[in-house]
Amino acid sequence: MDELNLDFYHMAHWNPATLADLKRARAAGVPTLNSYEGAHITADRLDCYRTLRRGGVYVPEFQYGLAKTITLQPPAIVKSRSEFHSDSHEFTIHLAGSYDFPDEQMVEKYVVPHRSYKLFGIGDEVRVVRLPRGDGLPVEQPVTTSLVRYVGQVQNLFDLSLFELDILIHKNIYVIDVNPAVNLYGITDGAALYEEAIRAAIENDQRCRRQ
Numbered sequence: 001m002d003e004l005n006l007d008f009y010h011m012a013h014w015n016p017a018t019l020a021d022l023k024r025a026r027a028a029g030v031p032t033l034n035s036y037e038g039a040h041i042t043a044d045r046l047d048c049y050r051t052l053r054r055g056g057v058y059v060p061e062f063q064y065g066l067a068k069t070i071t072l073q074p075p076a077i078v079k080s081r082s083e084f085h086s087d088s089h090e091f092t093i094h095l096a097g098s099y100d101f102p103d104e105q106m107v108e109k110y111v112v113p114h115r116s117y118k119l120f121g122i123g124d125e126v127r128v129v130r131l132p133r134g135d136g137l138p139v140e141q142p143v144t145t146s147l148v149r150y151v152g153q154v155q156n157l158f159d160l161s162l163f164e165l166d167i168l169i170h171k172n173i174y175v176i177d178v179n180p181a182v183n184l185y186g187i188t189d190g191a192a193l194y195e196e197a198i199r200a201a202i203e204n205d206q207r208c209r210r211q
Helices: 016-027 036-042 045-054 145-158 190-210
Strands: 062-065 076-079 092-094 105-109 115-122 125-130 139-141 162-169 173-179
Touching (some): 016 036, 036 045, 045 062, 045 105, 045 173, 115 145, 115 190, 125 145, 125 190, 145 162, 145 173
Antiparallel strands (some): 062 105, 076 092, 115 125, 115 162, 125 139
């Protein structure tokens, strides 16, 4: 990273290679939108849920371990611990009976979603889309005070300036995923906000260096 003489590094995609680049950029003192430490935690679903819970953010009840050690009552969702596992986006809904999987897995209580949303933290801005059931398109929604508060909590917990949250609303607001790379699908001014967040971060770093 030092030899590249970068003014700024932004991790636009979410995979092991870009996370490693983010780590190298931070170590070299290159300014970034998101911290490596926070992004690294979000790659580990168990650490991510533990961090959220310690910070007072609701997450579904969860356990991690071999099938024989899991005491969480079904229905539950079974998935890999790592976001970067080869089948990380695949999961099993376990409805009843004993668990049966060969390796240690993340098991979380299935929360029946009354409504599902994706929240975006984009610099100082917050945007929200509602996720439809089936194959419909996400629809941008008004930003409420409670949702802004959730975004702020996560921003502080993970030291992220650009990220998205998947949330379910049942009796509480449950965060089920934190992603430090965003697509902003459904956000009308998403591209402009994205550019402004990067521009503001660069300008802020330049001001700090001049002081």
